[in-house]
Structures are given as C-alpha cells and as structure tokens.
Amino acid sequence: MSNYVVGVDIGGTKIYTALATIDGQVQAETKVPTIPSDKYEGVLNRIVETVEEVQRQAGVSGGLLRVGVGAPGPLDVASGIVHEAPNLGWVEVPLKDSLEKRLGAPVYLDNDANLAAWGEYIYGAGRGTSDLVYITVSTGIGAGLVLGGRLYRGASYGAGEIGHLTVLPDGPECRCGNRGCLEAIASGTAVTRKAWRMIAGGGGKGILESAGGSIDAVTAATVGEAGLRGDPEAQALFVEVGYWLGIGVAGILNLLNPSVVVLGGGMVGSASLFWGALEEEVGRRAFKSARKSVSLTTAKLVERSGVLGAVAYALKPE
Amino acid sequence: MSNYVVGVDIGGTKIYTALATIDGQVQAETKVPTIPSDKYEGVLNRIVETVEEVQRQAGVSGGLLRVGVGAPGPLDVASGIVHEAPNLGWVEVPLKDSLEKRLGAPVYLDNDANLAAWGEYIYGAGRGTSDLVYITVSTGIGAGLVLGGRLYRGASYGAGEIGHLTVLPDGPECRCGNRGCLEAIASGTAVTRKAWRMIAGGGGKGILESAGGSIDAVTAATVGEAGLRGDPEAQALFVEVGYWLGIGVAGILNLLNPSVVVLGGGMVGSASLFWGALEEEVGRRAFKSARKSVSLTTAKLVERSGVLGAVAYALKPE
Known part of the structure; x- marks a missing residue:
C-alpha cells in the first residue's frame, strides 16, 4: 500500500497540488495557472501533470493512497459530481470518477471553501x-x-x-x-x-x-x-x-x-x-x-x- | 437508582414541567404562570412545586435520576449560572446549584431555545x-x-x-x-x-x-x-x-x-x-x-x- 497522499485545490486561476506522507508531512508542492480555454479534459490533464510533478519532486513512484480535491461551485460530495463551476465552464461534470480513472487512486471531493476551512482548522489559524x-x-x-x-x-x-x-x-x-x-x-x-x-x-x-x-x-x-x-x-x-x-x-x-x-x-x-x-x-x-x-x-x-x-x-x- | 427524569422549561410567563420514564415515556405534565414579582427564590419555589406536582400525578416518590432545565437568557452550561434573564429579574444566578440543592438530583441546564430545538429534533418536526x-x-x-x-x-x-x-x-x-x-x-x-x-x-x-x-x-x-x-x-x-x-x-x-x-x-x-x-x-x-x-x-x-x-x-x- 502506498504511503503518500495528494491534495489538489482547483481554482478559477490556478491549480495548487501538494504531496504528503501519511503522517501529514508535506514533501512537495506545485502550482500552475488554469487556462480559461481549457475546458474539462484540459483541466483534468493539467491536474494529472501537477500530481506527476509533485511525485517527481518527492522522488515517489507508484500509486497514491488517496487524493483529496477541492473544486469550486456547488457539488455533490457523495456522487463526486460538480454541478456548476462558471469560471471553469463546467456543468455537471463527474470529477471524482474522471480523476479516479486518471490517477488510479480513490478521490475525495469537496467544495474549495470547505477544504480551505479544513486546512486552516488542521494546519493554520484554527489549530x-x-x-x-x-x-x-x-x-x-x-x-x-x-x-x-x-x-x-x-x-x-x-x-x-x-x-x-x-x-x-x-x-x-x-x-x-x-x-x-x-x-x-x-x-x-x-x-x-x-x-x-x-x-x-x-x-x-x-x-x-x-x-x-x-x-x-x-x-x-x-x-x-x-x-x-x-x-x-x-x-x-x-x-x-x-x-x-x-x-x-x-x-x-x-x-x-x-x-x-x-x-x-x-x-x-x-x-x-x-x-x-x-x-x-x-x-x-x-x-x-x-x-x-x-x-x-x-x-x-x-x-x-x-x-x-x-x-x-x-x-x-x- | 431512580427510573424517572424531569424536564423544566422556565419562561418569562410560565413554568412548564414534565416527568418521564428513562425510556422517554412522558407520565405527567404541569404548567404554572411565572409571577413577575417573584424574583429568584420565588421562582425556585414554584419550580420545586411543579416537580412535586408531576411526581404526585405520576404516583412517583423518591429521588429523580436527572433534571433537565431550560432557562432564558445568556447562561453558562458548564457552571450552570444564568448571566441575565431580564423577564425574570435575574442577574448572575447559580440556577444549577440552587436547583440541585432543592431537588436532590443532578441538574442539566441549557438555554430555552436550545432545548426547544432539541425537543423538536427528538420528538417533533426534526425526527x-x-x-x-x-x-x-x-x-x-x-x-x-x-x-x-x-x-x-x-x-x-x-x-x-x-x-x-x-x-x-x-x-x-x-x-x-x-x-x-x-x-x-x-x-x-x-x-x-x-x-x-x-x-x-x-x-x-x-x-x-x-x-x-x-x-x-x-x-x-x-x-x-x-x-x-x-x-x-x-x-x-x-x-x-x-x-x-x-x-x-x-x-x-x-x-x-x-x-x-x-x-x-x-x-x-x-x-x-x-x-x-x-x-x-x-x-x-x-x-x-x-x-x-x-x-x-x-x-x-x-x-x-x-x-x-x-x-x-x-x-x-x-
């Protein structure tokens, strides 16, 4: 079983990705701009590239234990579908399924503001x-x-x-x-x-x-x-x-x-x-x-x- | 050990009291008006009377397992002190302690709106x-x-x-x-x-x-x-x-x-x-x-x- 997890924050202007050990030590981070004309497949490609990039940086190969993903817009945590993300041009996209296929690891999707709250709670102002x-x-x-x-x-x-x-x-x-x-x-x-x-x-x-x-x-x-x-x-x-x-x-x-x-x-x-x-x-x-x-x-x-x-x-x- | 609990809802105009078995069956209820001139000791007396009344109605004598009390105003759940209840003329009264002494049972105090929410959640619209x-x-x-x-x-x-x-x-x-x-x-x-x-x-x-x-x-x-x-x-x-x-x-x-x-x-x-x-x-x-x-x-x-x-x-x- 893999000892690494990845977190991805998909924003209207950038994709921010980090890799950490299972005890929560961040090993690598990367950030790329979102390209407005990219649409769905393009953004998926960019995400996969950032995940490969942090794995490369950390010298980690092989599968990931889990991937956490924050995405904009109203979405369904259970089904993993993003209902609407106007800045990305998304309507009803099956983000969890798409990323699980591409990354070969279980993906946990949530709203970007929720995960920012969770980040501050676990690692930041809310500790x-x-x-x-x-x-x-x-x-x-x-x-x-x-x-x-x-x-x-x-x-x-x-x-x-x-x-x-x-x-x-x-x-x-x-x-x-x-x-x-x-x-x-x-x-x-x-x-x-x-x-x-x-x-x-x-x-x-x-x-x-x-x-x-x-x-x-x-x-x-x-x-x-x-x-x-x-x-x-x-x-x-x-x-x-x-x-x-x-x-x-x-x-x-x-x-x-x-x-x-x-x-x-x-x-x-x-x-x-x-x-x-x-x-x-x-x-x-x-x-x-x-x-x-x-x-x-x-x-x-x-x-x-x-x-x-x-x-x-x-x-x-x- | 007693098999009965009592709930008391202290309002600005009435005190409402009920007795239930430990599996949640309500056995008796009573309601008395709050008398504005009563102040703290007077209200305590009225509460004790209503508790005695529901015990009498239900044919229950002896101690109670626990008493839940809802009171108006900002209060401290941990210390059991009501900071202020203008309708009752209370300022910093140790309601939990006072009632525990009078009733000889552990008292659990909370805000009246909180307990009304809890009542609707357990027994009413929120089931x-x-x-x-x-x-x-x-x-x-x-x-x-x-x-x-x-x-x-x-x-x-x-x-x-x-x-x-x-x-x-x-x-x-x-x-x-x-x-x-x-x-x-x-x-x-x-x-x-x-x-x-x-x-x-x-x-x-x-x-x-x-x-x-x-x-x-x-x-x-x-x-x-x-x-x-x-x-x-x-x-x-x-x-x-x-x-x-x-x-x-x-x-x-x-x-x-x-x-x-x-x-x-x-x-x-x-x-x-x-x-x-x-x-x-x-x-x-x-x-x-x-x-x-x-x-x-x-x-x-x-x-x-x-x-x-x-x-x-x-x-x-x-």
Whole structure:
C-alpha cells in the first residue's frame, strides 16, 4: 500500500497540488495557472501533470493512497459530481470518477471553501479549537464551516453561502438574481464595478493610474494597489468593503459564536485597507461575549489553505 | 437508582414541567404562570412545586435520576449560572446549584431555545433528520441549532442569536444597542410598537377594538386577533413580519442548508397571517437547492417543544 497522499485545490486561476506522507508531512508542492480555454479534459490533464510533478519532486513512484480535491461551485460530495463551476465552464461534470480513472487512486471531493476551512482548522489559524468559519473574499464571497470539530456541509452540501446573506434588502442586484446580498456589495467584483462607475463619472484618477491608464485593466487588485499607495478614493472603496464585511462577520458571530473566523481569498491582499472598518463594525454589531471569544484573523496559510485542507482531507476523509 | 427524569422549561410567563420514564415515556405534565414579582427564590419555589406536582400525578416518590432545565437568557452550561434573564429579574444566578440543592438530583441546564430545538429534533418536526434550526419568534427572536445531530452551542454558549442578524443596517434601534437587527423589526415587540404608532397617528381602529379599546392593552397577540378577524391594517403588519422573517430564514438556508427549520414562540399563533409573505421572500432569496432540501414548518410540539427538549436532555445530557 502506498504511503503518500495528494491534495489538489482547483481554482478559477490556478491549480495548487501538494504531496504528503501519511503522517501529514508535506514533501512537495506545485502550482500552475488554469487556462480559461481549457475546458474539462484540459483541466483534468493539467491536474494529472501537477500530481506527476509533485511525485517527481518527492522522488515517489507508484500509486497514491488517496487524493483529496477541492473544486469550486456547488457539488455533490457523495456522487463526486460538480454541478456548476462558471469560471471553469463546467456543468455537471463527474470529477471524482474522471480523476479516479486518471490517477488510479480513490478521490475525495469537496467544495474549495470547505477544504480551505479544513486546512486552516488542521494546519493554520484554527489549530486546537473546535468551531471555525473560513470566509473567502474574492470575485465572490463564500465560506466553509467547521463546527464541533467537523466539516459542516448541510443537508445538500450547500452550507456556507455567506455571500448570499441579505445585508441590504433593496441593495444592488446580485449575480444570484436577488438584491442586497453581501457578495453584491463587498466582493472583488463589487469593488471593480464601483471603481468603474467612479472613473466613468470623472473621478478615480489614482485608481486608473494603478491600472496603467486603462479602465479595462482596473480590478479589485489594482484598486487595492492604488489604496496601498495612498489614493484616498481607492481607500474609501475598501473602507466600505470593511463596513459590509463587518456586518456579515457580526452576523456569523451572533449566529454561530465560533472560536475562530478566518478571512482568506484574493481581497485579503488589501486587508490593511479594510480591516479597521471591519473591526469597528463587528465591535458595534456583535455581542460582546461572542466578540471576546473569537479570534478574528486573516488566513495563516495564505494561498495554501485549500491545498493543505485537501491534503488533510485525503489523510482522513469524513 | 431512580427510573424517572424531569424536564423544566422556565419562561418569562410560565413554568412548564414534565416527568418521564428513562425510556422517554412522558407520565405527567404541569404548567404554572411565572409571577413577575417573584424574583429568584420565588421562582425556585414554584419550580420545586411543579416537580412535586408531576411526581404526585405520576404516583412517583423518591429521588429523580436527572433534571433537565431550560432557562432564558445568556447562561453558562458548564457552571450552570444564568448571566441575565431580564423577564425574570435575574442577574448572575447559580440556577444549577440552587436547583440541585432543592431537588436532590443532578441538574442539566441549557438555554430555552436550545432545548426547544432539541425537543423538536427528538420528538417533533426534526425526527429522523440531522440538521435543524428552531427559531422562536416572541417578544424577542432567538434560535437553537442542532447541527450534525448534536446541539450546537458555540465557543461561549452564545450561538443562535438570529434575532441580532443585521437585516437593515440603518433600521430601527434594537434593545441590544444596535440598529436594524431582525428582532427590532419582526418580533412581537416590534409589532406592538408599530401598532401603537399606527393608533397614535389616528389609524388602527380594528386593532384598538381587539384590545378592548385601550391602547395599553394592545399587544402582538391582540393585533394577531384583529388580523384573524379580517382587519386589513393588522394584516399588513403581519405581512411585513413575514417579509423580514423570510429574509432571516433565507439567510439561515444559505448559510446552514438545514434539513428542517421550525418556527415556534408566541407569534406563531398568528402564522397564517405571515406565512405566505415569509414563504415568498424565502423563495426569492434562498438558493433553490437549499429551499428544496428543507422542511419549513411551525413547531410540531407547539408550546411543549421546550419542556420535552428538557426531558430529552435529562435522558441523555451531552
């Protein structure tokens, strides 16, 4: 029997893969970009290549004990089917079966936010605690929940959609079709949209500059760079993000009273621009006892939360 | 060793007590009003009387195996201290110790909403499922969570404060000190306040009538009676309640994807006045898959959810 497991974190922009021994020591890691035009077979090929790469790096040949895989989109943990992953162009793909055939090892599939939560719980900010909420703030906003020391998935694997808490009933339209979802107001996509509107209205000079003068190149990341360079309009956009994320986090504290809340995802690169506003709003809206008993932090594993969660899941699927 | 357990549900208006055999057969129940002037010793006396009463009814003498107790307010399950129960005038009372001395049996204390959730999970709407959220809509709004088949209490026993989710950031002030909490907009207290304002503004004739013509006698219950008799102003107030509760319930579905959501508490007596609006808003804001996999219902045990949960907790404390 093989003594190695592999974890794979499939994202909209990258595939991150790691190999570990069965006692959890990571031996090799690799990261490749996702190619948007790749579609399903192409992404499968890329995944297999990364697995071969980490085996090569670690000098390991032969079969793997188990492979843990985190994938975006609503999916079915039991059947291993991904229902929909718009960033990858996937609809109803049998990811578990496909990868088991290619890799010749049992594959355990879960939602990427769930495995990022699990990674932080086992190896990162949640070590030694029992209730952790991992919130990813990126193009969208989602969450993974570890409650009572176990990954909590809900009745149809749909738990953690914190981005679709209503925070402003008549607020902006969300891609989910509703209005006033947290994601429609505080995600990277929302920041980009607000920056565009600002520029279209004749403002946002510093924001435009950070994007090399092209409005098409303006993203949440370039707005963040402008803010970090001191641009007040960019900073104001992130203060707003902090206010709304604070409302969402306060809701989590009041409802779940977790011991740890971890913020991850691309927007956390600009955390210094919104953390103060976030803390202020949490302090205002969360119960003092819930605020006192939580550690509120950015992801300790940074971009490795997901892949290390996939490794931990491969080591002990449940 | 005794073969009997007792469950006690201490509310702001009544004490409900039941005795059961160790295989969970309820043998006797009793209910007495809480007397507001009673304070701590008085309530303890009333509780002891109800326990003696159910023992008498069941023809059982001698010690009890265990007593499960649900009490309002933030409390510490481990130490058995109730931090604050405004309706009872309690501050930092050692309820578990006091009752153990009086009753001569081990007492297991928990939050009343938690035990109501547990009651519905073991004996009511949640039988055979694993993830249940019980929402009590009364003078305040709170919840108990059963997740993965276990009562989920959070890091400092503070989980379930769904009444303090922000649903309208600049909304009305809440007794917790914040603005726009669900409780400040959709609780019985909020309905009463809106009815008062309506009457003060020269409207609400039918509402006033249901309260015998005295504005001081107007409560959420009398507004409900007016609505059930066909008064359109009362009905409009409850449609509003349904809208806001729907936003809260949709948030629960998106975040926790439970198999059952149970609504209990006094306001549920007027459920027919707000259920349609609630369902409509849930349908609008919750993910379809989460909506499809949940059973959304009023409490099957009606006012006995809490006392039967206390019995179940006494049978198997955890």
